[in-house]
Amino acid sequence: MKDARDWVAHLEAYLPLALSGEDPEGVHQVRVAGRRLRAYLDLLGFRVLKDDLRFLVRQAGRVRDLEVALGRPLPEGFREHLRAELSEARRSLVALLRSPWMGALLRALRHLPPLDKGQARKRLRRPQERLEARFLELRAEPSLERLHAFRRALRRVRYAKEFLGLSTKREKALQEVLGEVNDLRVLKDLLLAYLHRREDPEARSYLEGLESALEAATRRALEGLGLGSIPRG
Template structure:
């Protein structure tokens, strides 16, 4: 029997650091714990709490993406925009983490039942079947969007396997291959949002270089998977 207790404790342990904002690792680990616990709910077959964890992960992910982006050499106007966005995102996350909603979520997570390994194994098979579907779609159309969908399905399978004490070395290795693509895509999305309705020649030039870097990273990741990208995809 496997339990969620370890990741609930992990979440609790990193809340103070996430609240302080002193170390980006605090927010990162809140997001990791949220994703792990969603995988646990997949194995339980529970729908309850999944939307709550998705919301927590999304809010923490917004802060994390901005922190990662600001660690790069950026055009000044874009940097100032992201700093303002990060300040607001942190404010919203802190309010969420201190809210009664968060307290109720933590209480509910503490009472999740242990896994029935036989039933959980069947649910893992469904997650693996979904991953195979994502892989087939990626093989047919090796685009950035399909690569991103494959990566998300891959992560869910990895976390589910680890809850069941199964080897997930292959899934973990593939995640690492796809990590740079995900970071570049997140930065590209932030930059496009910044440029929407705004004139900034320096940032526009930076976007062109970023698009080239993202295309190259995507080609490399697809190559590592034995695939070739669709031109312009």
């Protein structure tokens, strides 16, 4: 079981790889560490540094989303567009990781106090209640947006429970089911943004298949949660 010090060390260990761009795992692990540390701050009851970590995760997430998308078979015009977007996103991330802001963030993270397990267990109730609320909203009106909100709440509960040494078998299983939906949702958003800029018949045709794949993945995810399908518009 890793604590905050372990995740700060994890973040620092993967920074060189994220900066080099030689392996997508570098950026992925920077984002993972940022999310884990935000969950730790929740258990501490801290507001300080949460916005900083959110910003770091968002910047790393942009690069990660593009890298994941480019790992799929894509129409050539769309692929070239994503490569250009990735190049720009990487430049922004590298500038951030090399900035004085990043150094200050790391110094602050190294001084996070240990958890008071009793207080942390009490604070776990809030993300658990949020997760339950997101599930009830999803059950009342299944939609991609509500499924995404449920997935985010689920992740935060899982990370918090792991800091407390609690079982997360159920959360991990659900995250695996929901992961493919999220990847396809992000890819669709990227494709729609591309098609908004230019007309590309090949990409337009690809969108039809992507929407079918997303619908099937969403149906499997909802079935895994014991819910019905999203109504067609």
